[in-house]
Amino acid sequence: MVERVDGVHRTVEAVWRTESARIIAVLARTVNDVGLAEDLATDAVVAALEQWPAEGVPDRPAAWLMVTAKRRAVDRIRRDQNLKGKYERIARQLEASGEGEDPIAEADAQLDDDIGDELLRVVFCACHPVLSPEARATLTLKVAAGLTTGEIARAYLTGESTVAQRIVRAKRRLAAAGVTFEAPSAAEFGERLEAVLEVVYLVFNEGYTATSGDDLMRPQLCEDAQRLAQRLTVLLPDQPEVLGLAALLDFQASRSRARTDSGGDPVPLPEQDRAKWDGLLVRRGRATLHRAGAWADRAGSYVLQAAIAACHARAAKAEDTDWVRIAGLYSRLLEVQPSPVVALNRAVAFGMAFGPERGLAMVDEVADLPALKGYHLVPAVRGEMLERMGRRSEARSEFEHAAELTDNSREKGQLSRRCGEPQ
Amino acid sequence: MRYLINVVHEGPIDEQSVPAEMYEAMGGFVAKLAADGILIDGAGLEPTEKATRVNLRDGEVKVVDGPFAEAKEWVGGYFLVQCRGQDEAVEIAKHSIELHRKHVPGMNVVHEVRRIIDEE
Numbered sequence: 001m002v003e004r005v006d007g008v009h010r011t012v013e014a015v016w017r018t019e020s021a022r023i024i025a026v027l028a029r030t031v032n033d034v035g036l037a038e039d040l041a042t043d044a045v046v047a048a049l050e051q052w053p054a055e056g057v058p059d060r061p062a063a064w065l066m067v068t069a070k071r072r073a074v075d076r077i078r079r080d081q082n083l084k085g086k087y088e089r090i091a092r093q094l095e096a097s098g099e100g101e102d103p104i105a106e107a108d109a110q111l112d113d114d115i116g117d118e119l120l121r122v123v124f125c126a127c128h129p130v131l132s133p134e135a136r137a138t139l140t141l142k143v144a145a146g147l148t149t150g151e152i153a154r155a156y157l158t159g160e161s162t163v164a165q166r167i168v169r170a171k172r173r174l175a176a177a178g179v180t181f182e183a184p185s186a187a188e189f190g191e192r193l194e195a196v197l198e199v200v201y202l203v204f205n206e207g208y209t210a211t212s213g214d215d216l217m218r219p220q221l222c223e224d225a226q227r228l229a230q231r232l233t234v235l236l237p238d239q240p241e242v243l244g245l246a247a248l249l250d251f252q253a254s255r256s257r258a259r260t261d262s263g264g265d266p267v268p269l270p271e272q273d274r275a276k277w278d279g280l281l282v283r284r285g286r287a288t289l290h291r292a293g294a295w296a297d298r299a300g301s302y303v304l305q306a307a308i309a310a311c312h313a314r315a316a317k318a319e320d321t322d323w324v325r326i327a328g329l330y331s332r333l334l335e336v337q338p339s340p341v342v343a344l345n346r347a348v349a350f351g352m353a354f355g356p357e358r359g360l361a362m363v364d365e366v367a368d369l370p371a372l373k374g375y376h377l378v379p380a381v382r383g384e385m386l387e388r389m390g391r392r393s394e395a396r397s398e399f400e401h402a403a404e405l406t407d408n409s410r411e412k413g414q415l416s417r418r419c420g421e422p423q
Numbered sequence: 424m425r426y427l428i429n430v431v432h433e434g435p436i437d438e439q440s441v442p443a444e445m446y447e448a449m450g451g452f453v454a455k456l457a458a459d460g461i462l463i464d465g466a467g468l469e470p471t472e473k474a475t476r477v478n479l480r481d482g483e484v485k486v487v488d489g490p491f492a493e494a495k496e497w498v499g500g501y502f503l504v505q506c507r508g509q510d511e512a513v514e515i516a517k518h519s520i521e522l523h524r525k526h527v528p529g530m531n532v533v534h535e536v537r538r539i540i541d542e543e
Contacts, residue, residue, distance in 0.1 A: 014510035018459065059521060061514075112451065223505060230460025257541075280463050280503075 008052045011061070016045060017146035019062035021231075022111050024143050025118035027069055031090055032181045034125040035171030038143050040076070044069035063107035070094045070107075119144070120235045121183050123228075127196045130177040135170040136199045137206075142167055144231075145203075145224045155221050156206070193236075197245050197302065200228050204249050208256070222253050233288060243292035244302030250285030251309035254278040265410050270318040282313045304333040323353035340371040348381055356385040376405035380415060396420060425463065425539040426512035428502040430519075433495060433531040445526035452522060456504065456515065467500035496533075503539075512536045 020041055028037035044065040058064040077083045077091040126140040141147040141155075149167065153160040184192040207221030229246035236242045258276035261267050289306050292299070299307070308329045315321040330346035343366040351359015360382065367378050383398030396419050403415035456462035474489040502519070506512055516534035523532050 010508075010510040011514070014508070014514040017507060017511050018461070018514055220507060223507070226505075227460030231458055234458040284463070 005053045008057065009049065011057050012045060012048050012052065013148060015048075015061045015065065016148060019065065019111070020146045021119060021122065021144050022115060023062065023066050023069065025115050025122050026066065026110050027073070028122060028125075028181045029115075029118050030070075030094065031073065031087065033175070034122055034143060034181055035174055037181075038167075038171070040069040040073045041065065043072040043076075047072065058104075060104055060108055062111055063104045066107035066111065067103045116235050117183070118181075119231070121181055123196055123232070123235075124184055124192055125174065125179060125181065127192070127199045128174060128177075128179050129192070129195055130173055130179065131170050133199070133202065135166060135173070136195070137203050138163060138166045139170045140199050140228070141203065141224065145228055147224065155218055157218070193239065193241070196232070197241060200225050200232070200245060201249075201302075203228070204252070208252065219256070222249070222256070225249060226253060233291075237291075240292040240298065241300045241302045243288050244300065244304075244306045247285040247289035247292065247306035248302055248309055250281045250288065251306060251313055254281035254285065254313065265414065269312060270321075274316065274318075277313070286310060286313070299332065299336075301333060301337040304329055304336065308333070321352070323349055327353040340366055340369045340375075343369070344372065344375075344377060344381060348384075351381075351385050351388075356388040360385040360389070374405055376402045376411070376415075378402075379405065383418065424508060424541070425503065425505050426509070427537045427539055428504065428512065428516050428519075429498050429535040429537065430500040430502075431496050431533040431535055432499045433533070436499075436530065440529065441527055445522065448522045448526055449519070452519060453502075456502070461504050461506055461515065462502065463505050464503040465501060468498060471497045499532075509536065509538065512538075 023041050023044075024034065024037045027040050028034045031037055031040070047068050048061070048065060052058075071094075074091045074094050077087040123140065123144045126143050127136045131139065138152060138156075141152050142149065147155070149163050150160050153163040156163070203221050204225035207219050207223075207225065226246070226249045229242070229249050232239075232242045233246045254277050255269075255272060257278065258272040258274070259267055267273075285306065289303070289310055292303050292306070296303075308326055311322050311326050311329070327346070327349040330342065330349045334342050334346055344363065347359050347362035347366065350362050363378065363381050363385065366372060367382075372378050379398040380402040383395045383402060386392075386395035386398060399415050399418040403412050403419065406412050406415065453462065453465060456465070470489075471494060472490040474491075476487045476489070476491065478485045478487060502515065504512055504515055506515070513536055516536050520532070520534055523530055
């Protein structure tokens with residue numbers, strides 16, 4: 001029996017994962033509120049956990065959850081005096097829609113309908129600017145990516161109650177700010193979309209920076225972010241930055257097997273075993289980037305970063321890398337995203353494309369920028385260039401300096417090795 | 424995690440018995456998997472009459488063209504999906520099976536969910 005309950009539990013989680021975004025989207029359309037929709041969907045999951053072990057998993061589990069959520073909604077509205085006034089009309093509607101001949105088939109049809117617009121609104125609400133970036137990521141994972149509260153907690157190395165609280169607070173904040181279930185206006189669309197993409201990228205990086213020893217839930221966040229990005233490319237097929245982000249994530253994820261060695265140390269791009277790169281993700285990334293190519297003249301930062309990643313993916317051997325093209329892309333990237341780190345990367349690319357002297361001169365142009373002060377990659381890059389120029393002892397002292405500046409023990413070790421010092 | 428879902432048929436299929444609704448429903452399902460970022464790849468395969476088997480048996484290599492008289496089961500297509508675990512892959516398989524049951528009630532078909540080994 002325990003085993004059976006456990007099996008049902010896993011089935012419920014799997015159904016939640018694939019279907020919850022749609023269920024929440026349809027419910028949110030009805031009650032005009034993402035927070036309440038999430039509550040209702042969660043209620044339905046609780047009911048499933050109670051009923052499925054005894055009654056068996058229904059043939060169409062998603063439709064079952066939807067019908068149950070609607071019935072619970074009616075109950076709740078009728079019971080709760082606060083909700084009653086506001087939602088009485090909705091309760092009547094829900095009741096009428098749930099009393100058809102075959103409510104399951106009806107719910108199934110609703111889930112199969114084109115609800116792209118609603119799914120998009122769910123994401124925009126979850127990434128609303130009234131929320132902190134952390135709250136946005138948490139809520140997005142819950143309502144749009146199908147993660148359970150427990151899964152989010154494990155992924156962010158925190159307690160389940162903390163995550164539950166964060167979600168409750170986020171929903172309250174949305175309600176307090178009067179955020180309804182609406183798409184952003186044309187005037188604010190660009191900014192709001194940027195916030196959405198930022199959340200997706202944040203989630204991806206949370207997983208990407210996890211080391212191999214961590215709980216598998218963390219690296220899994222990369223896949224969750226990729227899934228969100230893929231969905232956005234379907235919902236917003238004409239937005240080049242959406243396509244750019246999805247491609248960028250695929251390219252970055254394609255290297256995940258090659259980017260650390262067996263001891264967990266990071267392997268720099270030129271030294272990675274390219275046979276370990278994931279060809280399917282490279283292929284999907286390339287196809288997505290190709291679609292963004294139609295808007296190449298107004299390429300934004302994600303498209304340009306993806307284009308750079310595509311150059312690396314294209315090179316079968318590190319020596320084949322088209323550094324001239326990459327250098328050009330970095331120059332364009334610096335225009336749209338004028339950050340010191342981009343400037344430093346641009347210097348590296350120019351050094352690879354046009355020789356270390358040129359690269360070193362460009363590093364020195366940006367090295368004194370306040371944002372790069374104490375940044376270990378500045379001396380590390382200088383060391384690299386000097387070494388290639390044959391100025392070995394100067395290079396060594398740069399590596400030494402870089403090793404002092406980094407807190408990351410693995411990087412420290414790697415840099416120290418390059419100084420030729422015993423560790 | 425990645426899973427290969429092999430769509431395995433038992434016995435011959437009369438193409439005429441597969442209604443247009445089935446193709447439409449399957450197309451919609453595949454589009455949904457792609458839109459959800461779950462589908463990495465997927466396709467139907469040509470019938471085994473057009474297949475070729477390269478066999479190694481008792482040290483001897485033999486190339487045999489289809490159709491294969493002894494074959495009772497044959498792979499008609501596959502989904503390559505990326506998802507959180509086997510339960511989710513199984514749910515995807517069940518969803519596809521439901522479409523088969525609804526639109527081609529007489530068909531016997533197996534969806535075999537296989538985890539792809541990750542060398543990580």
